[in-house]
Amino acid sequence: MKPAALELISIQSSESLKLRSPMVDPATEVATRMLAQVMDYRRVPHAGDLCGNSECQTCASFHLPKIISAVRRNEPVTFVLPAFPxxxxxxxxxxxxxxxYAEQLALQFLGNLGxxxxxxxxxxxxxxxCSDGRVFSDLVxxxxxxxxAYQSGLSxxxxxxxxxxxxxxxxxDFYGELSFNQMRDELMKRYGSSLDFLKHKVRNGMAExxxxxEQGAHRMYCGITRFLFEDSLHAGQTKSRSAIQKESRLKAYEVIRRSNAWSELIAERFPDAVRLSIHPQTCGSAKLGIRLVGNESWMTPWHxxxxxxxxxxxxxxKSEAETLGAELIYSSGGQPSRYKLRGEL
Structure with a gap:
C-alpha cells in the first residue's frame, strides 16, 4: 500500500492529563480533560504542526472557553462536524x-467518544x-x-x-421547501465569499x-482536486485524464467556496459549538481536525x-480491496456491507 499522505499523531492520553495548578475550578478541569480526549484523535498535516501537548494554550484558545461555558451550565457540550455528504x-x-459498514465504524467511534x-x-x-452533500452535489x-437516500440512511x-x-x-432542514438549486443559491448569496479571494489564498499558500x-486553503484545494479527479476516473467515462484534471481544478474552487459558506452558516446556527473537521488542522486552528476510523489518512467512509x-x-x-482478494461481506438484510481480508495487508 502507498504510505499515508498525512502523519496522524495521537497525543498523550487524556487519562494522563494532569492540571498543574491546584486552583483550577472543577468546570475548567472537566473541560480540559474533555478537550484533551478529543485531541487524542487529531488529524494534522505534519508532525511538526502538532504541539505535542494536550494542554497547549494555542490549541485550547479557540475551543476550551466554549466547553467551559457549557460545563458551567451543566449542559451537553456541542460539537459540529461538517461531513457525511x-x-x-x-x-x-x-x-x-x-x-x-464504513459509516457504521465512524458513527460508533463518535458514539464511543460520547x-x-x-x-x-x-x-x-x-x-x-452537518451533512454537506446537498451543498455541492451538482459539482461532484x-x-x-x-x-x-444517504441522509435518510444515515439517520x-x-x-x-x-x-x-x-x-x-x-x-x-435549514431551507425547507426551496428547490435544491435555490438552496445552493441562497447559501452563496448570504454566506459565500468571492472566487478571487479564495484563489488569492490558495496561491499564497504555496509561498514560504x-x-x-493560506497553507490550509492550498492544502484543501489540492485534496479536493484529487478527490474530484479520482471520482471521475471510472469505467464508462470518455474524457481524457488531462481534461478531467483541468475540470477538477476548476470545480475544486467552487466546492471549497460552497463548503466555506456552509461552515459560515453552521457557525451562525451553532455559535456555542466546538468546530470539528475531517480535514487536517494545524495547531491553533479554529477547528479541530479529527479522524474517524483507525489511522486513516485522507480516506473517508464515503470515499x-x-x-x-x-x-x-x-x-x-473498493477496487483496492478486490485487488487484494478480500471477500465481500453482506449485511443481515442482504446488502453489500464490507470486505474481509484473509491474509496480511
Missing part, C-alpha cells in the same frame, strides 16, 4: 449510494453531523436522489445503533511565508469501503 459517485471506490465523556461528565456531549456528480443507522449523542443537520490559513484485517478495520477503495 453522500457516497462517491465512482463505483470503483464504494459499494453503493447508501451508508454501509460514552467515554459521560464517565466523568454526566450531561455528556452532543455531536451534530452526486445524484440528488442519492444524497436524499436510520444512528437510530439503529442507538447513538443518542449524535444528531444530523443539513440544508434540507504563507500564513497557516471507500471498510476492510477487516487481522489488525482491525481499514478504509480502502
Amino acid at each position: 453522500g457516497k462517491s459517485p465512482n463505483p470503483e471506490k464504494v459499494l453503493g449510494a447508501l451508508p454501509d 460514552q467515554q465523556v459521560r464517565q466523568y461528565y454526566s450531561p455528556g456531549i452532543k455531536i451534530i453531523l 456528480g452526486m445524484k440528488e436522489s442519492n444524497v436524499t 436510520g443507522l444512528i437510530g439503529e445503533l442507538q447513538l443518542s449523542d449524535i444528531e444530523t443537520f443539513n440544508m434540507d 511565508l504563507a500564513t497557516a490559513e 471507500g469501503v471498510a476492510v477487516e484485517t487481522a489488525k482491525g478495520f481499514v478504509l480502502l477503495k
Whole structure:
C-alpha cells in the first residue's frame, strides 16, 4: 500500500492529563480533560504542526472557553462536524449510494467518544453531523436522489445503533421547501465569499511565508482536486485524464467556496459549538481536525469501503480491496456491507 499522505499523531492520553495548578475550578478541569480526549484523535498535516501537548494554550484558545461555558451550565457540550455528504459517485471506490459498514465504524467511534465523556461528565456531549452533500452535489456528480437516500440512511443507522449523542443537520432542514438549486443559491448569496479571494489564498499558500490559513486553503484545494479527479476516473467515462484534471481544478474552487459558506452558516446556527473537521488542522486552528476510523489518512467512509484485517478495520477503495482478494461481506438484510481480508495487508 502507498504510505499515508498525512502523519496522524495521537497525543498523550487524556487519562494522563494532569492540571498543574491546584486552583483550577472543577468546570475548567472537566473541560480540559474533555478537550484533551478529543485531541487524542487529531488529524494534522505534519508532525511538526502538532504541539505535542494536550494542554497547549494555542490549541485550547479557540475551543476550551466554549466547553467551559457549557460545563458551567451543566449542559451537553456541542460539537459540529461538517461531513457525511453522500457516497462517491465512482463505483470503483464504494459499494453503493447508501451508508454501509464504513459509516457504521465512524458513527460508533463518535458514539464511543460520547460514552467515554459521560464517565466523568454526566450531561455528556452532543455531536451534530452537518451533512454537506446537498451543498455541492451538482459539482461532484452526486445524484440528488442519492444524497436524499444517504441522509435518510444515515439517520436510520444512528437510530439503529442507538447513538443518542449524535444528531444530523443539513440544508434540507435549514431551507425547507426551496428547490435544491435555490438552496445552493441562497447559501452563496448570504454566506459565500468571492472566487478571487479564495484563489488569492490558495496561491499564497504555496509561498514560504504563507500564513497557516493560506497553507490550509492550498492544502484543501489540492485534496479536493484529487478527490474530484479520482471520482471521475471510472469505467464508462470518455474524457481524457488531462481534461478531467483541468475540470477538477476548476470545480475544486467552487466546492471549497460552497463548503466555506456552509461552515459560515453552521457557525451562525451553532455559535456555542466546538468546530470539528475531517480535514487536517494545524495547531491553533479554529477547528479541530479529527479522524474517524483507525489511522486513516485522507480516506473517508464515503470515499471507500471498510476492510477487516487481522489488525482491525481499514478504509480502502473498493477496487483496492478486490485487488487484494478480500471477500465481500453482506449485511443481515442482504446488502453489500464490507470486505474481509484473509491474509496480511
